[in-house]
Amino acid sequence: MSSRLVVKNGRVVDPARQIDAILDVAIVDGVISEVAASIDSGSASVFDATGLVVAPGFIDMHVHLREPGFEHAETIETGSRSAAAGGFTAVCCMPNTQPVNDNATVTSYIIARARRHAVVNVYPIGAITKDSAGEALAEISSMKEAGIVAISDDGRPVMNARLVRRAMEFAKSLRLPLIEHCEDLHLSAGGDMHEGVESTRLGLRGIPRAAEDVMVARDILLAEVTGAHYHVAHISSKNAVDMVAFAKSRGLPVTAEATPHHFVLADRDMLPYDSNFKMKPPLREPRDVDAVMQGLASGVIDAIATDHAPHPGSEKMQEFERCPFGIIGLETAIALSLDRLFHTGKAGLSQFVAWFTVNPARILSLPGGTLAPGSPADLTLFSLDAEWVYDVNKSPSKSRNTPFDGRHFKGGPAATIVAGNLIWRAGEFL
């Protein structure tokens, strides 16, 4: 007997097909069968989505699930539950685990663990270099066969330009994007926050904008040489946004993502010496924050990703300079993005949904990203106006490192449907 679900009366927004209307979505056996007005639900289960936006399942193309190796911080299971609670139906996990995901065995392990324990789709990203040490190429071809969707040495950027060139050549032949965390490690060495008036005032060592910019520039030039698809992770500086715009104007296969914290917070918003504001790239200055928002609005930046980076309290409750970099972000991404980009009128709903769906799906060649009949029945339902307060202590994540605890929001995730199954709804797992 087939399982049937009809999501009724929601505002269906499917940017891939330019749909924005009150419609019903019918799902049969985990696949979308029909999107139309007033579908007769018959014997099917019904989800009343009145007042909610019904979108293709949101994809977070940049998270850290910490498994294998750092299960005290997060696991594939807990990270995937945090994703579901944030309205995401798919996440792409970075390879900086222990061991590093630099070979097909680790890739297969992550996929097997995810199949068993994850409540959302999990797509691994493989390392560019062995052990992400920046010295020799990882086993990219066999990882591709095992299921990686991109390559990146996220957090440990490849400093050797020749190696990046070789990796791009492989990436192109395998139709994988190369994702770079852009940070010249010599320029950033020892830095704990953005280099500027704030770091000077606080007596903290700075990470200059140029550390990001020089690597974006280098990689764009290498993308031109190789023709590879180059993707800039968590873009944060105005110059970097301008350079991606330049690359796109030249028709290069260059894309970029931005995190909510980089368009919501600037360095001067930081609670002094609070490690919940410590991440890479660091929170920059208001003009960079504006550039990131403008980049999203103008289409220079393609996607919103969280860089969800769990660290347990024991690691974050230290002197600022000793704390690790990174914050969690899955559960606040939709609300923060609505707050800064939609409620402010910088973007319409279709563009907003595209940042989380069809755009990342296209960058990574993932299934989904649309509600076209025949697509996997991954759906994100969210509200534009429900008022709520984020309480990190209720998070399914194992970690609590966020600067947004206690923040008031207007609009946010309402329900998450993966492969036709309603797995999370209004704060509860089902």
Place this chain on the structure above:
Amino acid sequence: MRAGLLGIEELSRANIDAILARSRDFQPPPNQPFGRFDFLRGRTIVNLFFEASTRTRTSFEIAAKRLGADVLSITASGSSVSKGESLVDTLNTLGAMRPDLIVMRHSASGAPHFLSRYLPFPIVNAGDGTHEHPTQALLDARTILDRRSSLENLHIAIIGDIDHSRVARSNIHLLSKFGARIVLCGPASLLPEELKQIAPGVELTTDMREAIRGVDVIMMLRVQLERQHETPIPANEYFQFYGLRPEHVSLAAPDVIVMHPGPINRGREISSEVADSQRSAILNQVENGIAVRMAVLERILAS
């Protein structure tokens, strides 16, 4: 000031004035010992020094004892810190012993600010990383006021490794609150442009002669090139371009005050002739350190 003293930046001018005025009461008359008081009898003050500092620790210790407090000094080596205990745990353990106040020195900027959010007792920052050293700025102000009627409209040069100096930051904030004209001077790699924006009245120059011309006060900073991650200036060039020598002093106001937070590196940032000259207030600074710290401890604990 019930929460303690973490920095000068957030300290009001009224508080600064009160501390500076009260510290006069604690200055001993010439050639006489410090007076003894019992304002803090029965109170316990812990000096917790995660970074070696003989002079600051001793100064706080004497200040507390002259006020009648019980003092305990702990240095990081030999304590639980070297056994891997976290800073929060160390302070929580100390907190359980109910001290009335902790004086803390730490190599990480913001360490006392971070702790003060979690701990219920007042903390006095005795120097945090490259951020602030508030009692140093207060004692420097006291030393200037011993020789000038007011801090208003003074013209002051601060010379050396400004970027890594907590003494410079605290002095910049304090002097700026009184409307001083502050010229910061050092090699370009130790003099970020952003310093101009941390307080009003700040100017920058890499030319020592230009910095000193006509100033009322010269504050030299201790230079520890060997402790930096990279070499911002070849060490042997430093004294040549940024060491204070008699020919520099003659460019300043005739009654210029030469200061240095110590310990001084003779022949590196300051010549012996200048350090030992009539213009030097270096030993007055040390003496005032005790009087100012007495005023700070009293103000926090008596409130």
